[in-house]
Amino acid sequence: MKTNSRRDLTRRRAVFSICALAAVGVLLLFVIRGGVGGAASTLFSPLASVQHWLRTSSATLPMYLRTQQALIGEVRALEEMLAARERDSARTAYLQAENAQLREALVMPTQTHLLAHVLMRPPHIPYDSVLIDRGADDGIVEGAAVYADRDVAIGTVAAVYAQSAVVRLVSAPGTTATAYVFGPDIFTETEGMGGGVLRILVPQGIPLEVGDVVVLPAGGAGVYGEVAEVEALASSPYQYGYVTAPVSLSSLRTVRVAAEPLPTVSYESAREVIETASSTQFHVAVPDAVLIGTSTAPVEE
Amino acid sequence: MRFIYALLVMFFSLVVPWWLVVPLWVGYALLGTTYELIVLGVLLDAYLSAGAPYPLYYTITAFVIVLGMLWLKPRMSFFRTE
Numbered sequence: 451m452k453t454n455s456r457r458d459l460t461r462r463r464a465v466f467s468i469c470a471l472a473a474v475g476v477l478l479l480f481v482i483r484g485g486v487g488g489a490a491s492t493l494f495s496p497l498a499s500v501q502h503w504l505r506t507s508s509a510t511l512p513m514y515l516r517t518q519q520a521l522i523g524e525v526r527a528l529e530e531m532l533a534a535r536e537r538d539s540a541r542t543a544y545l546q547a548e549n550a551q552l553r554e555a556l557v558m559p560t561q562t563h564l565l566a567h568v569l570m571r572p573p574h575i576p577y578d579s580v581l582i583d584r585g586a587d588d589g590i591v592e593g594a595a596v597y598a599d600r601d602v603a604i605g606t607v608a609a610v611y612a613q614s615a616v617v618r619l620v621s622a623p624g625t626t627a628t629a630y631v632f633g634p635d636i637f638t639e640t641e642g643m644g645g646g647v648l649r650i651l652v653p654q655g656i657p658l659e660v661g662d663v664v665v666l667p668a669g670g671a672g673v674y675g676e677v678a679e680v681e682a683l684a685s686s687p688y689q690y691g692y693v694t695a696p697v698s699l700s701s702l703r704t705v706r707v708a709a710e711p712l713p714t715v716s717y718e719s720a721r722e723v724i725e726t727a728s729s730t731q732f733h734v735a736v737p738d739a740v741l742i743g744t745s746t747a748p749v750e751e
Numbered sequence: 752m753r754f755i756y757a758l759l760v761m762f763f764s765l766v767v768p769w770w771l772v773v774p775l776w777v778g779y780a781l782l783g784t785t786y787e788l789i790v791l792g793v794l795l796d797a798y799l800s801a802g803a804p805y806p807l808y809y810t811i812t813a814f815v816i817v818l819g820m821l822w823l824k825p826r827m828s829f830f831r832t833e
Binding site: 465483497498501559576579580609622691 | 793808814
């Protein structure tokens with residue numbers, strides 16, 4: 451019996467220690483998360499960089515550790531990516547020039563963007579966040595917008611450490627944003643649902659359909675995505691539209707981060723962004739010598 | 752030796768998807784009363800959960816695993832000493 455009571459006492463002490471440690475941890479997370487996060491970044495940033503190196507580097511050891519099939523798949527994907535990039539290079543140059551002109555017209559300062567590699571992304575982490583390999587040492591600031599393909603804002607920098615930063619996606623639970631929906635042509639609020647999905651709330655009677663294009667005016671002129679599903683219950687005065695992310699989060703490899711925090715966008719600026727998005731959707735960078743029938747193209751006789 | 756295991760667990764907690772972290776931590780918790788798992792959970796939540804309203808996924812997981820192992824191990828024949 452003495453042995454049992456001593457064992458019980460030891461176990462009770464262990465339970466108490468575990469509960470106390472967890473309580474202190476939770477308190478730290480809610481009170482001084484930034485400080486604890488900074489200390490954690492000192493520990494985890496090198497590890498995250500190593501795992502990124504093992505996954506993506508072409509050095510001997512990472513290559514040896516990856517399977518042949520994975521390498522073949524990677525080569526094919528890179529070849530396809532290279533072919534697509536070569537096709538789009540002229541179009542990109544045209545769009546960049548037009549974007550610069552439009553930004554001047556919108557009185558929005560031209561921002562320099564920093565390219566950052568994604569170290570960790572969903573589903574590796576349970577939060578709708580992305581860890582990038584740029585931090586305060588590289589000029590990353592909190593609140594800066596983060597862009598994926600085609601000037602589409604996917605989130606903002608939520609925490610900055612010395613050599614890394616955490617980007618909170620616009621689709622993270624609890625995050626809201628203002629969106630414009632083409633089709634019904636309405637402004638509405640979005641709510642993050644996690645997993646790269648936004649939910650928009652629209653009153654019944656407004657014709658919301660699958661395929662309606664959604665733009666987030668505060669994040670630039672890029673199209674965020676399309677309505678993938680509409681949920682309309684007859685008993686509810688509202689209908690929900692679910693908008694999927696413009697890029698697959700699991701394949702997100704690089705992002706561009708603005709050098710300054712996201713500026714406040716006025717309603718007038720938002721309207722101009724929307725007009726830009728709607729008027730440039732079908733533009734293709736055709737060289738002037740080939741394009742026939744415009745005022746700038748020479749006409750062959 | 753346990754320190755090396757702890758470092759390996761810390762590294763693989765970042766490498767593997769979050770849902771594989773659970774069996775990894777369960778395996779580590781079989782070594783003993785691993786308070787450091789809770790510390791690791793708190794640090795991971797602080798590092799990765801910026802902006803999230805409830806930054807407790809890793810902490811709660813570690814707490815449940817450590818407490819659960821404390822209850823389960825005396826009932827497992829592998830760990831019985833009598």
